Amino acid sequence: MPFNQKIYEEVKQIFIAYLESKDLRKTPERYAILEEIYSLDGHFDVESLYAKMKDKEYRVSRATVYNTLDLLVECDLVSKHQFGKNLAQFEKSFGYKQHDHLICTECSKVTEFCDPRIQNIQNTVSELLHFKVMHHSLILYASCTKVNCENKKV
Amino acid sequence: MPFNQKIYEEVKQIFIAYLESKDLRKTPERYAILEEIYSLDGHFDVESLYAKMKDKEYRVSRATVYNTLDLLVECDLVSKHQFGKNLAQFEKSFGYKQHDHLICTECSKVTEFCDPRIQNIQNTVSELLHFKVMHHSLILYASCTKVNCENKKV
């Protein structure tokens, strides 16, 4: 999925509304980071996002990247993952259906999957423990059983 | 649940079998760390485990704690979590039933819960994607809805 101008405009409006609601400033750096994220596919970490932006019109600092990512996570335009490593991974989260992740224990490759039954679990736990579930993270650690699996350890 | 000598002996045998199968040495430090972990309740991080051991008969180094924890995770006697922070959390995992975690978005308090339906999801995904699921991590991020909730932000 390449950069989608329509989705970006929509997402930008959501971000603007969020900034206004929190009395935060609409800086060009924040828009530039949002745009860069929505032009990326799959997962990315802070360093790779920072590196990609370093070569473009906007040279933002790491501090600004961290700051803006926090804002985007807060307003649900970006989701943050910790796939067992000490490196936060991010991905855009607007306009794509809810999904979870399976990580190959052989090669660490990440595969996405959907299962609506997770919603049921959330509902049950919500009721039982008296909590309102905001979001969740389900990660399956698994090894490929295909004979021709290419995901072999390097 | 206080220290359970019977469980510790059982767990120690599993650890010994694992060490032998991998041709690793049976050092007193490794046993001491295992024993300390099985005398702890709930979650702990490396630093607190290291601190607790510093005052006892065995003064192990951080390097040994990290090394041994890796081994214990590999042989499934300890499980490792990344609750959204850059700090690995651990807990003993033998003799207790499978459970997942709900984290309060207000105070970060961790609550455990069980739901057998997660197993069904694992099975479906296994078949669909041709993976053998070894283990999983499900974390629900939620805020307490009790009026008298004590979990208020500090």
Add this chain to the structure above:
DNA sequence: CTCGGTGCAAAGCTTTTGCATCCGC
């Protein structure tokens, strides 16, 4: 006696923080 394991400290990495400068409002 050998070589894997330990202890200690230094190095590595990601993330946070402090501060001067900048610019949105």
Add this chain to the structure above:
DNA sequence: GCGGATGCAAAAGCTTTGCACCGAG
């Protein structure tokens, strides 16, 4: 112009690594 945001670099925090010494096999 005020005060929040940025950029840079230093600092912090967790984890890994290097190396000399120790001790399990």
